[in-house]
Amino acid sequence: MSAPVRIALLACGAEYSGVMPEIYEAARQVEAEVFYPDVTLADVRAAGRGFGLDVHSADLKLMIARAEALVEGRTEADAVFIATCFRCAEAAIVRNELRRYIHEGSRLPVVSYSFTERTTAGTLLTRMEALVTIARRRALLARERQEGITLGLDSGSATTKAIIMKDNEVIGTGWRPTTQVQQSADDVIALALEESGIRRSEIEATGVTGYGRFLLGNSIGADLIQEELTVNSKGAVYLADRQHGFATVIDIGGMDNKAITVQDGIPGVFTMGGICAGASGRFLEMTAKRLGVDITELGPLAMKGMGQNVPMNSYCIVFGTQSLVNALAAGNTPEDVAAAACHSVAEQVYEQQLQEVDIREPVIMVGGTSLITGLVHAMGELLQTEVVVPRHSQFIGAVGSALLASGFIRKG
Amino acid sequence: MAKVFIYPGTSLILSDLVSRFGHRPLGSALSVREKVQTAGLDSPPLQITPEDPKKGLRFAAVEVPSGVRGRMSLHGPQIEEAEAGIIILDADLAFGCMGCARTNELVRFLLHQRDIPILELTYPRSDEEGIRFVAAIRDFLSALAGGAAA
Incomplete structure (x- = not known):
């Protein structure tokens, strides 16, 4: 039996939210072990001075000290999991900056997550599994x-x-x-x-x-x-013929979305969101149904419309649907409504997820929603780049x- | 004997001082010890379960991060129970620390809301300040009802 993959945990608030057993369980299920990098009190006191982020919370200083120990090679790990409380602004800043710092300063795969007390091992499983895959199967991913x-x-x-x-x-x-x-x-x-x-x-x-x-x-x-x-990242760069160098893969799925920064076919930083279906393919399915068109017709319809004519916010699928109904009742055309729906989903993904990864060109969109031309167009406009949709992207x-x-x- | 809430809650020096003057310190050591000694739980390292942040709703609203509410489920009942409080501001990490700045703000606020004697001091940075610091704590604790001479 091979040695377990060692995942360094940088966390603030996890012990006090009751989610530590869930983190341990998710790691156990993928044959990994989670550990806290050892640091000294002097390291914690110095944290922030070198890193340049002067935070007030001691647990965040501890996170920074641990990240510095990893990047400087004072602690060995195979991967890094960063976890902080959902809705904490100070922690969100540290989480984002540490993810970038570790990605740029080391070869360690890193994933971050903001938890609530309701977070379960099942929610964390795919993320932990991806860390283990990257750490253990680099040779396979090089195919x-x-x-x-x-x-x-x-x-x-x-x-x-x-x-x-x-x-x-x-x-x-x-x-x-x-x-x-x-x-x-x-x-x-x-x-x-x-x-x-x-x-x-x-x-x-x-x-x-x-x-x-x-x-x-x-x-x-x-x-x-x-x-x-990891599978979708590999598939995306393979189909788009961008197997070397950097790329960003966006997969807006039926239930959750993935945004992945890839280097030479191997994910470096990735996020997987799914808090609300309003920012997923489900909302576009609902939009198509409400407009009385097949989902395959939604994209071309949206390309004919002007999304900015219709106020729509699909942050929540319920409110998004309400916007949809209101827009149609106000006499907006199906084309404009379709375009607004595509823009709204793209905007949610842009605001909620793409801020958490480093966008590197080319941007490759994959998954079934990548066939919705209006959505791809909206994403390209937001990112100010041409989005690549390879053949067979839905597969x-x-x-x-x-x-x-x-x-x-x-x-x- | 008075129940004295100490801040930072992990300060062994503060806890010891309060005990020496015949009072009962209310801090993290006590609340965490109660958690980890509770039989039948398996939620390491602190035995805090997802139920605890829900108990913290008594002190912080649902939109407050779960880590703050989980911490408040430990500190909140002690603040309610306290008959006096000692707050040390800008303490060195080695003196004692509480990990979350937002929780710390709320703890200090709730303590000040109570109509109880509060001693608030800044952590000393020199020997002279240190002597004055200990003397101030001694005087405060001596003045509390039921205290003992050190």
């Missing part, structure tokens, strides 16, 4: 070509996708809304097999990602079961899984 015949499966909250790849080409695809996790997976695998003309027995390796990865991974005997943060998790799974093909 740039797909080889042999592999199946990639992405069991998402809204849709299930399958991809069959052969010799670095996508030869079969399957897509279905997620209902019964297993049944949806069986359906999309059948679709992908049919399109590719491949028999199931010919598949040499299988990779699974997404919310249903553990259930499906065990039931189909997958070679690779991996969280979507991103499945492509990433199929690509990485080829590392498990046993050479006969």
Whole structure:
């Protein structure tokens, strides 16, 4: 058994919020151990002077001292988890600056999270798993070509996708809304097999990602079961042919959103949000339904509209829907409303998540929502850059899984 | 004997001084000890569970961060119980510290809201200041009802 991945915990308020057992449990589930970097009182007193941020809370000074110990190599770790209280302004500043400091000053993968007393191990699991994957599977993540015949499966909250790849080409695809996790997976695998003309027995390796990865991974005997943060990053830079250098991957999903700064295909800083569905693909689905159009028609409709004509704030899906209803009742055109909805979702992701990662060009949008042209356009306007949407972007998790799974093909 | 809330709550020196003068110090050592000695809980390191920030709602509203409310679930009842308080401002970390600046502000505010004797001193930075500092605490504690001579 390999040594557990050691995750350095930089936290303020976690012990007093009752979430420490949840943090330990999430780490245990991914065979990692969480530890506090050792520092001296002198280090804590000096913290802030060197770092340049003079905070008042002693626990935040302690966080800074611990981060300095990691970056200066006085404490060894494989990854860093930064956790502070949700709604604490002082902690939010420290959290953001430490994440940047560690990212720029070390090779350690880092993820941050703002918790409440309701935070559970389940919420933290994907983030912890991503840290462990990056720390433990760097060699696998370095893979740039797909080889042999592999199946990639992405069991998402809204849709299930399958991809069959052969010799670095996508030869079969399957897509279905997620209902019964297993049944949806069986359906999309059948679709992908049919399109590719491949028999199931010919598949040499299988990779699974997404919310249903553990259930499906065990039931189909997958070679690779991996969280979507690293898989989607890899899939995105692979499809966009940006495997070297920096990139930013944005995936606005059905239930949560991911923003990932990638270097050479490996995530450095990432956030995964999902506090309110108002900033997710769900809101756009609701918008399409309310406008009486298919979700595939929402993007082109939005491109014809002027979003600034309609006040809309989808921070909360309930209030967002209210804005939608009010806008239509006020006589706004469906085109303008569609554009406003796209702009609102893009703005929420921009304000809530993209501030937490370093935006590096190219910006690659993936996932089903990347096909909504109005949303991609709105994001590009906010970021003042051209957003790249690669072919097969809606199958991103499945492509990433199929690509990485080829590392498990046993050479006969 | 008076129950004296000490700030910073982790200060062993303050706690010791209060005890020497025959009073009962109310600080973190006491409240955390009660938590960690509670049988049947498994929430290391402080045995604080997600229920504790909810208990802290008595002292801070729901929009206040959970870490502040969790801390207030420890300090709040002691502030209510206190018959006197000693507050040391700008204390050195080695003297004692409370980790969250927002909690500290609230603790000091709630103490001042109580109609009880409060001694508020700035942490000494020289020997002379140190002598005056200890003397002020001695005088304050001696004047409290039920105290003992050191």
